[in-house]
Amino acid sequence: MAHEDRYGLLISTSSDKAASAYREGVDLLLAGWTGAADTLERAIDADPDFALPHIARARLHAFYQQGDLARKKAATARELVARRGDARERAHVEALALAVEGRLPEALAATLKHIEAWPRDALVMAMPLGAFGLFAFSGMADHDQARQDLCERVAHHYGEDWWFLTLHGWALTENGNVARGRPMTERGFDLRRANAHGAHAVLHAMFEDGSIEAADRLVDEWIPTYDRAGILHGHIRWHQALGALEHGDATRALAIYADVLQPTATQAPPLNAITDGASLLWRLNAYGHTVPKALWAEADSAAQKLFPKSGLPFADVHMALFAAATQNQEALATRLAVIEQRVAEGKLPAGPVVPAICRAMQAFADEDFAACVRALTPVLSEVVRIGGSHAQRELIEDTFLVALMRSGELARARALLDARLHRRPSLRDTRWQAAFA
Structure with missing residues (x-):
């Protein structure tokens, strides 16, 4: 039986368990939610020769600067996909592996080429986006415009997808179009509240349009649902600390620092x-x-x-x-x-x-x-x-x-x-x- 990812792309595993765990793991990764690593490892355990969870796991290792583990997983994914993978999967693995290896210009070129052929490959599409994405770290002076242009070009492939709305809206916000970006991001966030990238993108829109009190309320209401080990937990509280400083409340800003940002406390x-x-x-x-x-x-x-x-x-x-x-x-x-x-x-x-x-x-x-x-x-x-x-x-x-x-x-x-x-x-x-x- 052929399996697909959540975006309808074929994935080269015959294991129901591996396919299900991979789909769930990618969603957790795209949402910046805890559990992504364990879920991807479940996919690997269910089908050790399935390349895609290996490269997704490598990307998570790279986020946490676990370079040796990331490169090892990437190398494994390359070997596996060469034996059992179609053209899309081979290009997918290569684009992510280049990023994992720190070859950022090559990774960006491979990513953009890949998106032209397979625009609904969300894990690759994610790489140029965001404040720490390949566009942002390319040295380009117009990377805000580049993100918006890319999102606009592929938007019709995603429709009302919660992940894409989140990142498309944030790209608009960062490029100066908050009036359009904020409601788009909020729409994506409402579709999946267990989405740290969604909460984060909404906070950026609120920062840009001056909704400081609303941003503070959002963090207070939402952050209890998000584990402190979440990849964006500390950064979302950082946004709240910036809000405190907008009003001169240094005591609160320092309390947030001590709670989640200080080296002895951070899990970021x-x-x-x-x-x-x-x-x-x-x-x-x-x-x-x-x-x-x-x-x-x-x-x-x-x-x-x-x-x-x-x-x-x-x-x-x-x-x-x-x-x-x-x-x-x-x-x-x-x-x-x-x-x-x-x-x-x-x-x-x-x-x-x-x-x-x-x-x-x-x-x-x-x-x-x-x-x-x-x-x-x-x-x-x-x-x-x-x-x-x-x-x-x-x-x-x-x-x-x-x-x-x-x-x-x-x-x-x-x-x-x-x-x-x-x-x-x-x-x-x-x-x-x-x-x-």
Whole structure:
């Protein structure tokens, strides 16, 4: 009997149990829900020669920076699919394996080619999307537009699918079309509430349109249904901490940090763990709140173990926050030397924006606000190239805004703030208004 995945694509297993577990595991993976790893392992146990659960499991290992396990699973999947798999499955495995191996430009090319042939292959379609997807980490300045364009191109293949609505809506939101993106994402989320990516995408829309109180209520109501081990649990609470900071509530933001983001508490994947922790502590400092030095030292120690060497620009920028905040100039100089060498060799798609941000953060920590402004001014429009979301990258703009104010450039600061207020009206009642009073 031929089996299919949930999107009607043939899968090369004759085992009912393997097919059922694979379908469930992929849905859990697409939803960012707990249980995906165990469910995919059940599929492997039911049919060890079925390649697709091996490569899906490899992707989960890669999320948690378990590189050896991820590459081993990917290699196994390649061997198996070569013996028993059709053209679609072979291309599916190859696209995911390239991503697992960190060959991101090749993975993106393979992924886009695959989507043209098999647009309903959701696990491959997922790879270019989101704040940490292949488009976001491509170094492209227009990756928000690229995500929207891709989703628009294949939307008719998905209809009212809960997963696709979630990601399509978020792509619209990130590309500035919140009015269309938010209801689309909410529609997908309502179709499947056990969907962390859905909750997350709705929170981004609420962030962009200034619905801070509604976002806080959503997290309070929904988060008890989501296990603390969930891949996005800590990051969703990070969003709630940002909401607290919108209203100057540093005590609540720090309580959220202690509960789910601090190294001794977090269960997040490494990239989320270091970026969420660093950005929240940095924001607290930048907005004039006191952050105990011990918190920075503890977080920095954990981060150095997770990301000891330069690699992904988004991670490098956040590692620069740790180095600046702890005044570890040697660590920053070592990382910068590698980054600048890669820029000089043309091997860093994000380009000169990365070292410029790193230097600006050190200048800010040194209270040389004029130097911070000088470093960021020529690259501010290029910050998008480091990847991540608007909410995450706003840290750079916030730093620039505070540096302008503290260096006496109030007219430029006012103009920048006015542009943001046009996009996010809720800011009229926040810390920035007090800063100009």
